[in-house]
Amino acid sequence: MRINLITCLALFVVGVSNAQQLEKYIGEALTRNPELKALEKSYEIASEKVIEVNTLPNTEFSAGYFVSEPETRTGAQKARFSVKQMIPWFGTITARENYVSSLADTQYIDSSIAKRKLTLAVTQSFYKLVSNQEKQQILVENIELLETYEKLALTSVEVGNASAVDVLKLQIRQNELMQKMKILQQDFLSERVAFNLMLNRDENLDIETNVRFEIPSEAENINVEILEIHPELLKFDKMYKSVETSELVNQKETGPNLGFGLDYIPVAERPDMDMIDNGKDIIMPMVSISIPIFNKKYKSVSRQNELRQQEITSQKENKLNTLKTLLNTAIANRMSAEIMFDIQSVNLKQAKDAEEILIKNYETGVIDFNDILDIQELQLKFEMDLIGAVQEYYLQSAVIYYLAK
Incomplete structure (x- = not known):
C-alpha cells in the first residue's frame, strides 16, 4: 500500500524517521567528505588572493x-x-580585486555543485543498499517456503503421490536461491564500502537501512523552470562575469x-x-x-576575452540542453517505474491466488510440484521486479531532486 510523500533534504524518504536517517548520512557526508574539504580550501585560497592583488609593486x-x-x-x-x-593607473588595483573576487565566486559555485552531486551519490547508494536488503529478505522467505514444500513433497512420496525427483527439484531450487543470496550479500558489502567512503569513515561500519521501501502515492510537482538557476548553469554566469572583469583589468593596464x-x-x-x-x-x-606604446598584446587579450565570452555562452546553452534531457529522462524513467510497480503488483496477486489453488488441491491429495516450482519462480520474479521498480523510482527521484531543487 502506497503512502504520502514527505519531502525533505533526505529526498523523498517515506516516513519522518526514515527521512531523518538518510538526512543524517547526507549531513555526515557533507561534513566529512575530503573532496568537499578540498573545494572549501580552494575557495578560501581564491578569497585570500583578493588581499594579494590589493598591493602596490x-x-x-x-x-x-x-x-x-x-x-x-x-x-x-x-x-x-x-x-x-x-x-598602477587609477582603478587598476580595484579592477584586479574584482577579477579575483569573481574567480572566488566561481570556486564557490563549484563547491555547491559538488555538494549536490555528493547528496545525489549518497542518496542513490543508500537506496541500493535498502533494495539489496529487501531482495535478500524476499529470498529468505522463498527459501523457507521451498522448505515447507519440500516437507510436503516428502510426505507425498511416502503415500505415493509424488516422486523423489520432485524432492530433488525443490532442493535444487533452494540451492539456486542460496546462490543468489550469497551474490546479493557480496554486492551489499561492496556497496557499503562505497557508501562509507563517501562519508569518509570506516568502510566496514554498518548502515541503518530499516526503511519502508514503498512508492509514495503522489509524486511531488516538478518545477522545470527552476532548472534555469541550477548551479551548473550559474557557474557559466560567474565565468562570464569573470571574463568581463578580466577585460576591465586589461583596459586599465593599457594606461x-x-x-x-x-x-x-x-x-x-x-x-x-x-x-x-x-x-x-x-x-x-x-x-x-x-x-605601453606597443599595445598589440592588450588588443589580443581583448579579442581573446570576447571569444571566451562567446564560448561560455555556447557552453551554457549546451549544458542547459543536457540538463533538460537528463531531467526529462529521469521523469520518464520514474513514470516507467511506477507503471512497472502497478503491473507487477497485479501479477504478484494473481500468482499468490494460483498458489492458494495449488495448496487447496493438496488437501484433496492431488498436487503437482512442477506447478508449485513454476508459480514460486514467478512469484519470486514479480517480487524482485517490484523491489527493482521501487529502487528505480527513488534513484530517478534523486536525479530529479538534483536537477530541479
Whole structure:
C-alpha cells in the first residue's frame, strides 16, 4: 500500500524517521567528505588572493658608491642612494580585486555543485543498499517456503503421490536461491564500502537501512523552470562575469604607470674653498611614467576575452540542453517505474491466488510440484521486479531532486 510523500533534504524518504536517517548520512557526508574539504580550501585560497592583488609593486631601493668621485663646484659626490615606487593607473588595483573576487565566486559555485552531486551519490547508494536488503529478505522467505514444500513433497512420496525427483527439484531450487543470496550479500558489502567512503569513515561500519521501501502515492510537482538557476548553469554566469572583469583589468593596464622617487647624493666639502653651500648634499625628487606604446598584446587579450565570452555562452546553452534531457529522462524513467510497480503488483496477486489453488488441491491429495516450482519462480520474479521498480523510482527521484531543487 502506497503512502504520502514527505519531502525533505533526505529526498523523498517515506516516513519522518526514515527521512531523518538518510538526512543524517547526507549531513555526515557533507561534513566529512575530503573532496568537499578540498573545494572549501580552494575557495578560501581564491578569497585570500583578493588581499594579494590589493598591493602596490615593490618599492625599489638602490645604493651606489663612486669609485672615481665626480667633482662639482660645491664638492665631490661620494655616493648615490635612491628609492622609487611605481603606482598602477587609477582603478587598476580595484579592477584586479574584482577579477579575483569573481574567480572566488566561481570556486564557490563549484563547491555547491559538488555538494549536490555528493547528496545525489549518497542518496542513490543508500537506496541500493535498502533494495539489496529487501531482495535478500524476499529470498529468505522463498527459501523457507521451498522448505515447507519440500516437507510436503516428502510426505507425498511416502503415500505415493509424488516422486523423489520432485524432492530433488525443490532442493535444487533452494540451492539456486542460496546462490543468489550469497551474490546479493557480496554486492551489499561492496556497496557499503562505497557508501562509507563517501562519508569518509570506516568502510566496514554498518548502515541503518530499516526503511519502508514503498512508492509514495503522489509524486511531488516538478518545477522545470527552476532548472534555469541550477548551479551548473550559474557557474557559466560567474565565468562570464569573470571574463568581463578580466577585460576591465586589461583596459586599465593599457594606461600608464606612474613612478615617484627620490635620489640622495652626499657631497664632500672642499677644504680649499670657503663658499656658500660648500659640501651641501643633493636631494633630487623624481617622477617617471611607463607607457605601453606597443599595445598589440592588450588588443589580443581583448579579442581573446570576447571569444571566451562567446564560448561560455555556447557552453551554457549546451549544458542547459543536457540538463533538460537528463531531467526529462529521469521523469520518464520514474513514470516507467511506477507503471512497472502497478503491473507487477497485479501479477504478484494473481500468482499468490494460483498458489492458494495449488495448496487447496493438496488437501484433496492431488498436487503437482512442477506447478508449485513454476508459480514460486514467478512469484519470486514479480517480487524482485517490484523491489527493482521501487529502487528505480527513488534513484530517478534523486536525479530529479538534483536537477530541479
